Amino acid sequence: MAVKTHTVWFSAPQQRNREQLRRVVNSSPLSLTKSYFVPRGNSSFLFLSREELGRRKIKSLQKQIHDVKKEKEFELQNRDEMIAYLKDQLQEMKAKTDMENRYVKKDAELQVSQTQKKCSDADDDLQDEIDRLRNQTDEETRVHQDIENFLKHQLTIIEEKLEYWMEKYEKDTEAKQQELNSLKASRTADQIALQELAKQVLLCEQVIIEDRKEKEAARRKVEQDALEMKSILKLQAWWKGMMVRKFLGPYKALKKLLEEEPPPKEKGKKGKPGKPGAKKKK
16 A cells, blocks of 8 residues: 555656656747748848847757756666655565564464463462351351351340349439439528528618619719809809998998098108118119
8 A cells, every 4th residue: 555655646646747748849930930930021130149049049959858858867867766666665665564463373373372271270360268258157157156156145134234224324324313402402592591581682782772872962962062162152252252342231430431541651661861761763
């Protein structure tokens, strides 16, 4: 399949090159230069220039044909070498395939033999395991019987203990119930006493609150009396001062006495030297 693919890949460009070569060969120099050698008009210069152009074209085309032939020959040679190389690869692949087939066959036979050997070993192991399990089962059966006998004996002992503990439980429950009833009765009595004490405490708190209120009212009254007394004294002093200054009431005679009293003499007049207290004004 790989050789066929490479052959198709090389044959496609070879076919294209052959078609190009056929087209170049079919286009002869006469057919290429025919249009250049036919004079048009009476101008000889135009004819000569076209003739020269045609010659150059012919030479270039011949050179291209030669180059194309060389290139195609080189490509054909390379393709022949590639075909030979691919044939060698094909032979080598066939040899490798045959070798791999032989190897796979031998490997399969070896795996089969190994699998058979493993199966036989597994059978032996399973038989040994079966024997071991049978012995273990017998041992477990014997042990189970011993355990069952032991458990039956223990069950008998436990039943006897259970009867003893049940009887003790009933007695203890009855005793605890009686104790609980006595505790409930004492609790009820304690609650009644506590309620009485709470009532007494409430009464004491009310008495204390009332006493505090009375003391607070007395303190406020004392403060109010003191404040009123202070205000009264201030008012009396002010009124007394006003009476003295205005000579009202019993102080009218004081006014007459002050008017009848002679004015006091001046002491330390100016111009009298030798008396202390006389100072000069600056």
